[in-house]
Amino acid sequence: MVYARFRVRFPESLWIGRLSREYPSAVVTALSAMGIDDSVVTLVEVVDAPPAEVLELARSDPTVTTFDPVAQSDGRLLFSYRTRSTLYRAAERSGVPPLYPVEVRDGWADIESHASREGVSKLVAELEAENATVEVTAISEGPAGDALLTERQREVLTEAYERGYYDSPRRCSTAELAEELGVAPSTISDLLRRAERRALGALVSDGAS
Structure with missing residues (x-):
């Protein structure tokens, strides 16, 4: 398989x-x-x-x-x-x-x-x-392994990480990410949500196995 x-x-x-x-x-x-x-x-x-x-x-x-x-x-x-x-x-x-x-x-x-x-x-x-x-x-x-994320999800997630979206305090907003990537803020939010769900789902699955 x-x-x-x-x-x-x-x-x-x-x-x-x-x-x-x-x-x-x-x-x-x-x-x-x-x-x-x-x-x-x-x-x-x-x-x-x-x-x-x-x-x-x-x-x-x-x-x-x-x-x-x-x-x-x-x-x-x-x-x-x-x-x-x-x-x-x-x-x-x-x-x-x-x-x-x-x-x-x-x-x-x-x-x-x-x-x-x-x-x-x-x-x-x-x-x-x-x-x-x-x-x-x-x-x-x-399982999916390195192929977990789509190319677009990986691109957005990498950009968010490198620009400090996940830092505390946050150094980059959703609106700033959207402007950088040339898409609407709602699209960025949707892409990040799906990418985060996939990544966390794989992490939970690996921990349970």
Whole structure:
């Protein structure tokens, strides 16, 4: 069993990919997905994209059969939608479901999985057969190890650490980090929260083993 991480470039036919390319600084996160009959229902969180534009793009896509907003706050939209997703079915055929949440930025999704090496190869082949571009960015035996964080999470976490965000007293604010990296403060907060959760989760797991 290996841990693998991929970068998957969504094809133009997938509306989530078009959304994230239209708003490249937005963080689009698929929190969960479930196949129902010939469709897939996905729960998604979008940070830093206009909710009205997200709604319009979804409802103008012929593959999206339902779109249901769940919650909305400043710069953040949570919704579920139902569609005929060939990428989801490709993962099903490979027998290697992705580990959620799946983060999408600028048309690229960071996908993680635990599977045999044969399963990983089959997943890549199935995704590529659906016109997705796949890059294997990390693979290791057993748990995530050094591949724990996405490239973007590692970049933001490193910047925060080096600029004194975690010092006491704190030498750098979220707003200053956001200005340095050219994104919204809410995006920085979201990225740091996810990176911290992954890092702490791995630490707790290692301590319990």
